[in-house]
Amino acid sequence: MVRVAIVGSGPAGIYAAAALTKAGHAEVDVLDRLPCPFGLVRYGVAPDHPKIKSIAAALHKVLDEPSVRFLGNVAVGTDVSIAELHEHYDAIIFANGAAIDRRLGIPGEDFAGSISATDFVNWYNGHPDAPIDKYALDARTVAVIGVGNVAVDVARVLAKTSDELRITDVPGHVLDVLAASRIEDIHVLGRRGPVQAKWTTHELRELGELANADIVVRQDELVLDDASTEHLAADAGARRNFEALQAWAERPLEGKPRRVHLRFLLRPAELVGDTAVEGVRLVRTELDGTGSARDTDAGCLLDTQLVVRSVGYRGVAIPGLPFDEQKGTVPHLGGRVLRDGVPVPGEYVAGWIKRGPTGVVGTNKHDANETVDSLLADSLLADGLPAAIERDRDGLPALLRTRGVTVVTWQGWASIEQAERDLGAASGREREKIADRQALLRAAGH
Ligand SMILES: Cc1cc2nc3c(=O)[nH]c(=O)nc-3n(C[C@H](O)[C@H](O)[C@H](O)COP(=O)(O)OP(=O)(O)OC[C@H]3O[C@@H](n4cnc5c(N)ncnc54)[C@H](O)[C@@H]3O)c2cc1C
Numbered sequence: 001m002v003r004v005a006i007v008g009s010g011p012a013g014i015y016a017a018a019a020l021t022k023a024g025h026a027e028v029d030v031l032d033r034l035p036c037p038f039g040l041v042r043y044g045v046a047p048d049h050p051k052i053k054s055i056a057a058a059l060h061k062v063l064d065e066p067s068v069r070f071l072g073n074v075a076v077g078t079d080v081s082i083a084e085l086h087e088h089y090d091a092i093i094f095a096n097g098a099a100i101d102r103r104l105g106i107p108g109e110d111f112a113g114s115i116s117a118t119d120f121v122n123w124y125n126g127h128p129d130a131p132i133d134k135y136a137l138d139a140r141t142v143a144v145i146g147v148g149n150v151a152v153d154v155a156r157v158l159a160k161t162s163d164e165l166r167i168t169d170v171p172g173h174v175l176d177v178l179a180a181s182r183i184e185d186i187h188v189l190g191r192r193g194p195v196q197a198k199w200t201t202h203e204l205r206e207l208g209e210l211a212n213a214d215i216v217v218r219q220d221e222l223v224l225d226d227a228s229t230e231h232l233a234a235d236a237g238a239r240r241n242f243e244a245l246q247a248w249a250e251r252p253l254e255g256k257p258r259r260v261h262l263r264f265l266l267r268p269a270e271l272v273g274d275t276a277v278e279g280v281r282l283v284r285t286e287l288d289g290t291g292s293a294r295d296t297d298a299g300c301l302l303d304t305q306l307v308v309r310s311v312g313y314r315g316v317a318i319p320g321l322p323f324d325e326q327k328g329t330v331p332h333l334g335g336r337v338l339r340d341g342v343p344v345p346g347e348y349v350a351g352w353i354k355r356g357p358t359g360v361v362g363t364n365k366h367d368a369n370e371t372v373d374s375l376l377a378d379s380l381l382a383d384g385l386p387a388a389i390e391r392d393r394d395g396l397p398a399l400l401r402t403r404g405v406t407v408v409t410w411q412g413w414a415s416i417e418q419a420e421r422d423l424g425a426a427s428g429r430e431r432e433k434i435a436d437r438q439a440l441l442r443a444a445g446h
């Protein structure tokens with residue numbers, strides 16, 4: 001029997017637990033710094049994407065296995081150290097994701113009114129770290145920087161009415177702010193051309209179905225260079241994206257109350273203002289024939305009081321774990337953590353902290369399987385895994401109790417789920433998320 005601690009209950013952590021369970025001789029504890037499981041499936045995936053959110057049901061089944069325990073509200077590196085985990089487990093899999101935003105590195109980035117998509121997504125998804133009263137949405141024009149799927153999520157949520165989101169589980173305070181939103185124009189800004197955008201077709205086309213917003217695309221920004229043309233010929237997804245953009249460029253606007261402008265070849269150079277954003281200075285770029293873009297002498301100022309920076313996520317170092325500052329990931333070989341370039345027996349990584357913040361939920365399954373294969377191969381070697389000193393299964397929970405850490409168990413999570421259904425029922429909704437950490441702990445019975 002191998003005793004494994006998995007740090008993080010997002011898709012990567014839970015797929016790793018599933019692979020270990022399938023292998024049949026592992027006892028697994030899945031730890032999460034939050035009281036609730038499922039990582040970005042609960043706190044990243046947009047609330048109006050119920051099909052993807054329902055992946056949580058499959059993840060739930062894994063945590064329901066008798067050989068798997070959920071220990072929520074336990075932050076590794078703060079509540080318990082990696083060295084202490086080694087005393088209680090034969091192996092640790094770090095699947096702690098990428099919790100913070102990449103920086104733009106331009107002047108004015110920290111002005112009031114400049115927010116990261118990471119924070120904004122956390123807020124509308126009821127993440128316990130997101131202050132409840134953070135946003136007012138009283139700007140008429142918003143700039144969303146970046147043209148990936150997160151930027152599309154942000155633009156769509158901003159463009160929808162609160163009534164369209166009432167059928168989801170978003171917290172009540174979020175619905176209140178969206179209902180009072182004065183936003184009319186949402187500019188989604190790509191620094192390269194339309195073919196280089198990172199969004200996927202399904203997500204892009206969904207924008208065209210918004211009840212409350214027209215999509216605006218400028219024909220003169222649908223520019224192709226040789227690399228773009230070659231890319232379109234080779235990639236059916238990119239072709240479909242481009243066709244959708246062309247159709248919008250040719251379609252007359254319907255006069256809906258809001259507009260989502262999909263803009264290209266505009267590099268944000270500076271957020272203008274004193275202490276709060278008053279505009280974004282944009283440099284017009286041109287494609288250089290290789291798929292990259294270079295600055296031209298032209299540019300413009302976009303008047304806006306709200307900027308959402310959606311330029312990617314970034315991993316956070318856990319004290320005691322090697323970390324590549326440049327990539328924001330943990331160095332590894334086949335999922336084995338590398339310390340000074342050498343694989344460390346008993347330490348593994350999976351998911352976004354292993355390969356960086358890209359890929360959909362399903363991508364993490366193959367990724368976690370590779371990691372678990374490495375772990376199981378090591379467990380067969382005589383000197384493959386360091387023996388755990390303390391084999392009592394209550395060892396870690398007992399240590400946490402002595403520290404006053406409130407551990408949310410699987411039963412505690414069931415109570416939170418019930419409390420969220422009860423809260424929803426009170427306002428005629430199927431479920432409403434509880435965002436406040438203390439309220440979550442109370443709902444879990446603490
Ligand atoms: C905004 C957004 C929307 C997305 N929408 C979709 C979508 O619609 N469809 C799709 O297929 N994919 C989507 N994705 C991608 C998908 O969510 C990721 O591929 C996936 O969640 C990554 O899994 P992970 O387990 O590596 O990380 P996460 O899901 O981030 O899980 C990491 C977990 O580790 C925990 N943790 C972190 N640090 C610690 C610590 N020190 N101690 C204990 N626990 C810790 C975190 O609380 C978290 O629960 C989206 C991503 C984002 C950012």
Ligand SMILES: NC(=O)c1ccc[n+]([C@@H]2O[C@H](COP(=O)([O-])OP(=O)(O)OC[C@H]3O[C@@H](n4cnc5c(N)ncnc54)[C@H](OP(=O)(O)O)[C@@H]3O)[C@@H](O)[C@H]2O)c1
Binds near residue numbers: 103146199357360
């Ligand atoms: N529905 C879904 O399936 C869904 C939803 C959300 C997220 N996800 C997945 O989650 C992952 C993360 O998504 P993401 O949108 O955060 O990241 P992403 O796909 O990497 O997109 C980041 C965007 O930011 C731009 N960017 C980066 N640095 C910039 C800078 N300095 N100035 C201007 N623009 C800059 C990038 O442009 P360049 O290309 O020019 O660098 C790119 O357009 C992706 O794999 C995504 O598919 C999936």
